[in-house]
Amino acid sequence: MEQFQHYIGGAFSEGTARFESRNPATGEVWAMMPEAQAEDVNAAVEAAHAAFRSPDWAGLSATARGKLLYRLADLIAENAEVLARLETRDTGKIIRETSAQVAYVAEYYRYYAGLADKIEGAHLPIDKPDMEVWLRREPVGVVAAIVPWNSQLFLSAVKIGPALAAGCTMVLKASEDGPAPMLEFARIFDRAGFPPGVLNVVTGFGSDCGAVLTSHPKVSHVAFTGGPGTARAVVRNSAENLASTSLELGGKSPFIVFADADLDSAVNAQVSGIFAATGQSCVAGSRLLVEHAIKDAFLERLKDKAEAVVIGPPDDMSTEVGPLCTRAQVDRAADLVARSVAMGARLVTGGQALDRAGTYFPPTIVDCTDTPDAPCLTEEVFGPVLSVQSFETEAEAVELANATEYGLASGVFTRDLTRAHRMVRAIDAGIVWINTYRAVSPIAPFGGHGLSGHGREGGLQAALDYTKVKSVWLRTSDDPIPDPFVMR
Ligand code: NAD
16 A cells, blocks of 8 residues: 655655545545644644745746756656656556656646746836836735645646746645645655745645635635635635635537537547546536537537447546546536436437446536537536537627636637637636647636636746735935925
């Protein structure tokens, strides 16, 4: 049985309690994880707070911080295979994706390494002749970062990269479901040469460990990725300390196909949009909106592709759809589909958990054209379940696309350039992909609004969001200060 440890103050520890981690492909317990209790979380925040004030970190130049991040990126690239294998083993995410994704995670660290000494202040053309006024950008302080199980190395990179580039220190809580890749990441981070306490990594359950972390008085910012229900609890907790928050939440993203689209591309992108990562993707294109004239033909091609998907063990390079991370996710997907079908939605393919060891659920398509209230159409499934609606006009497509409280991503497939531009304006989402889907880069901001949260990860803005602005006023006149009872 493998054993994992917390990383607090630059040292590894067993933690005060432990819990079992299951391999989703087999259902078997394969590792023991440390379960952070309040005392562990407090120790991690104290370590981050001490590091934030220590000259070893606070006294480093931004260029030196960047060099440490470059070293971390190199170590991630060197250890990508180990990290990918652990992520696959502990979460069930297929090795085909984890190996490509971890290699790309190194690029996120490189991007923020290069950005560290480009986070600039400003000089203001102030309206007073005897004053110089400039702005300093300073790190916000201790950041609490919380991630869910899917793509933890990626979802943490978009927090750790910009926060450390800005000069913050951090406590990261890995998901209780599949924390192994993050705890291994801590071992790699330890070798990069950062001062102790700059990053601390713990894992444990949300209601105790997560709640203590997000309400801690020494935490200045909470960077959270997870579901909207948990986000509300996190915001309530952070109100204790009036900490700022950035929230990357779920989605119910529309994938819109017009009749003039390149249908080969659109079918493949839809398969990627909903069945890749076994649908456990916040940007999953989980609502297909297809122009009525091509609906039947498009659905037939999609059904053929869905049924030909290779379902298998996640550590096999030929597998395209692996298990879901937990039994609870399987039960949720099955329940949402069953309730939708009971309301009159038409099951096109899939719909029931596979009868084999592990937590497997097949690619599933549900035609909800006549059931606009079907729960698999209105609720985030976070599994390989696609709901389908059709439209006659562009206006109807927009109306259906925006009929959700979420606002994370969207896809538009059309060859009509002017229509594509109109759709960009009309769709209420943080990301619009045109004739492509599920593309990401460290250079492009990522995030949503409404129930999908607020704040952006990726890009320059993400690093600025980990800073606070200080206005500095310098009087250049040697004359006595005039009337003290008048504001200057
Ligand atoms: P979740 O909200 O249940 O858990 C996420 C994290 O929050 C876990 O680490 C959990 O332990 C922690 N947590 C739970 N209760 C807490 C509390 N009271 N205080 C502090 N922390 C607490 O989410 P999940 O079900 O594990 O993940 C799936 C969700 O994440 C989906 O909604 C998905 O769309 C979303 N997600 C969003 C993005 C994005 O970038 N927008 C990316 C991936 C996943």
